[in-house]
Amino acid sequence: MSASIAGSADPAKVLRYVFIAGETGFDPAKSNDLxxxxxxxxxxEALYTYDYLARPAKLVPLTAAALPEVTDEGKTYTxxxxxxxxxxxxxxxxxxxRELTMADYxxxxKRLMDPRLGSPNAWLFDGRVVGLDELVAAGKKSGKYDIDGKVxxxxxxxxxxxxxxxxxxDYNLGMILAHTxxxxxxxxxxxxYQDAQGLVMDHPVGTGPYMLTQWVRQARIVLEANPDYRGLTWDFQAGSDPEDQRIVAQMKGKKIPQIGRIEISxxxxxxxxxxxxxxxxxxxxxLEGPLAPKALAGGKLLPELAAKGVQLSRIIDPETSVYYWNMQDSVTGGFSKEKIALRRAMAMAHNVQEDIDIIWHGEAVALEYPIPPGIVGHDPAYKSSIQYDLPAANALLDKFGYKKDSDxxxxxxxxxxxxxxxxARNDSNGQQQSEIWKKTYDxxxxxxxGDSKPFPDILKAEKQCKLQMRTNPWIADFPDGDNFMQLYYSKNIHQTNNGCYTSPEFDKLYEQTQKLPAGPERDLLYHKMTxxxxxxxxxxxxxxxYRNMLAQPKVIGFKKHPILNQEWLYIDIDKSK
Known part of the structure; x- marks a missing residue:
């Protein structure tokens, strides 16, 4: 690597970033919060990533030399x-x-599958790789997981x-291998550096463009550019968005990363x-929904902010925010008629549009289908059988014996x-969510x-099936419907199935979808599962x-990506501003 590439990041270029909730730690085997x-x-670094400008999201190599060679009708990846x-x-x-080799991957x-770690990300490889499930089963039986065991x-x-x-x-494996x-x-x-559980949450070491140099838990994080990073050249093509042309003009040919320091509050x-x-x-x-009126009107930046050079990048997040009830809870769980009636009534009593209007100030779109817009498998014509109907909700509760007491x-x-x-989270947003659901239940x-908790505590309790109810957002890890339908697969309880839902019929259909490429046959199964x-x-x-990202005038080349968590590698800072 030439010195000019390795030294492209300028320590004087500092990007100050903000998280709206606290992080949990930096071991990819355990962390799965945004x-x-x-x-x-x-x-x-993963083997693959996504083209910065291409829409829809396009898989490209990162540490891999090329896209995978897929043979044996989708069963073998080289x-x-x-x-x-x-x-x-x-x-x-x-x-x-220390050189990176395929043995590290x-x-x-295999480490994601270690039963001792209880990784919420084990679903990425669970049931997919020949011999891997057997290694895990042997580890559970013996109490000692042999990470060197042959697979x-x-x-x-x-x-x-x-x-x-x-x-x-499996036609999604390339996207799995791009997931963080x-x-x-x-x-x-x-x-x-591992702790008693075998995790390394506070000392991440990788091959990527940045290094962790400071961490004050749930308060401040500082990353500095890796001086030994191999360096990349910014070389992306403009898409259909007119802003792409401006970004290409600003960034094309630059060695990246350009920014020397990321300070996160x-x-x-x-x-x-x-x-x-x-x-x-x-x-x-x-800019979350509650702040939208301060900066936006009709989805566009207010003129006074635009005049100051403030920039807006706006997309509909590839996400689903759902309200779940814990299916293992003695009150909300179960499949008897009266239990289903209770959940159905609670679902019908909630006005989703009111959530959107009050909490998010209109900065969201209501969903009818569990696969959101912008994701392969989404059906814009689908109409859910569960709609807001307060009289029917009350009648359902009356019918199934939920009588009223003297109060x-x-x-x-x-x-x-x-x-x-x-x-809900212990912030103003969480308080609003709690208030609106209180109105629903009334x-x-x-x-x-209401049960107010810090975000990391919510995630921990959720994985243990200890929360009775929550509004749960899930943002796409990869742009395919499988990433959303797996949220209800019973084998993913304690991982991504946060409502702890088990349905043999759903599981059977889900397992069938795993053998199909995207297309009408798989879509039909998704409809049945829904x-x-x-x-x-x-x-x-x-x-x-909607994800509205605001950037100061000095930020160059920023465009919110629908899948990448952050875009720091691909942007620059104009020090003159």
Whole structure:
């Protein structure tokens, strides 16, 4: 690598960024929240990533030399790694220069499956790779997971070539290998810094463009450009968006990264973030719905902000925000007629549009289908059988024995008190969500108690099936419907199935979709699966939010990507501004 490439990042170029909720840590085997993923994505590189400007999202190589060679009707992937990629120097390597090899990826993939870690990202490889499930089963049985055990599905042809043998055709594997938890970690780093559970949450070491240099938990994170990074040249083509031409003119041919330092602050309150941006203490941040009226009118930047050079990048997030009820809870769970009726009534009583109008100030679109717009498999014509209907909700509760006590509150059919606990983040947004759901429950005469928690605590309890109800947003890890339908697969309980829902019928159909490419046959199964969800009602579909990113005039080349968590590698800072 030439010195000019390695030294492209300018330490004087500082990007000040903000998180709207606290991170949990930076081990890709454990972290799966959006904010932690910002950091891990910048440090521990996956084999693949996405073209910065292409829409819809387009898979491209990152550490891989090319896109995978797919043979055997989608069951065999051959992947070649670029040579000469090195981990950031660290004491774990005993002063030696440590090259990235395919063995590091095999180690990282197998580590996601270690039962001791309880990784919420194990679903990425669960059931996919020949011999891997057997290794996991043996580890569970013996109590000792043999990470060096042979897995026939991971065939190392040489240090730079990996052939993956799948249990069934899988046309999404390339996107799985682009997802942040698939990034490479070095075994030496894990063995030197792991905690009692085997995790390395506070000492990430990777091959990426940035290094973690400071971390004050849920308050401040500082990343600095990796001086030994191999460097890339900014070379993307303009798409249909007129802004692309301007970005290409600003960035084409530059060595990246350009920005030498990323300073991240955690600010829970909307007003604090807005004031910090107004005072130019923040360069780039997400304008959540409650702040939209301060900066937007009709989806466009207010003239006074545009006159100051403030920039807006606006997309509909490839997400679903759903309201789920814990299917393992003694009150909200179960499949008896009265339990389904309770969930159906609660779902019908909630006015999603009111959420959008009040909490998000219109900055979201209501969803009818569990696969959101912009994702392969979305059906814009689908109409859910669960709609807002307050009289029908009350009638349903009356019919199935949810009688009212002397105070006017409904009881369970056996006469015991009926109370729903709704959990939300401990910020102004979470308070608003709780208030609107309190109004919903009041309208059907059900007591609700609000449960306010810090975001990391919510995630922890959720993975243990300990929350009774929550509004749960899921942003696409990869742009395919599988990423959203897997949220209800029973094997993903304690990972991504946060409502802890189990349906043998749904599972059977989901497993059939795993063997099909995107297309009408798979779409038909998705429709059947959606109807099952509506019958069982483990959740109520909510909305997909607009993501409005505001950037100061000095930020160059920024465009919000629908899949990448952050775009720091691809942008620049104009120091003159």
């Amino acid at each position: 904010y932690s993923s910002h950091v891990t994505q910048a440090i521990e 992947i070649r790694l670029k040579k000469g990629i090195y981990f950031t120097p660290d004491p774990a390597f005993n002063g030696k220069k 095999v180690y990282s993939f 026939a599905g991971f065939e190392l042809l040489d240090p730079y070539t990996l052939r993956i043998h799948l249990t069934h055709p 938890p698939s990034g490479a970690v070095a075994r030496e780093v894990v063995e030197k 955690v600010m829970l309150e909307d007003q604090s973030r807005w004031l910090a941006f107004q005072n130019r203490e923040v360069d780039l941040f997400q 006017g509150w409904r009881t369970l059919p056996d006469g015991k008190p009926l109370v729903i606990h709704y959990t 309208s059907i005469h059900i007591r609700m108690e 109807r099952i969800l509506e019958i069982d009602t483990p959740q109520r579909l909510g909305y997909a939010r």
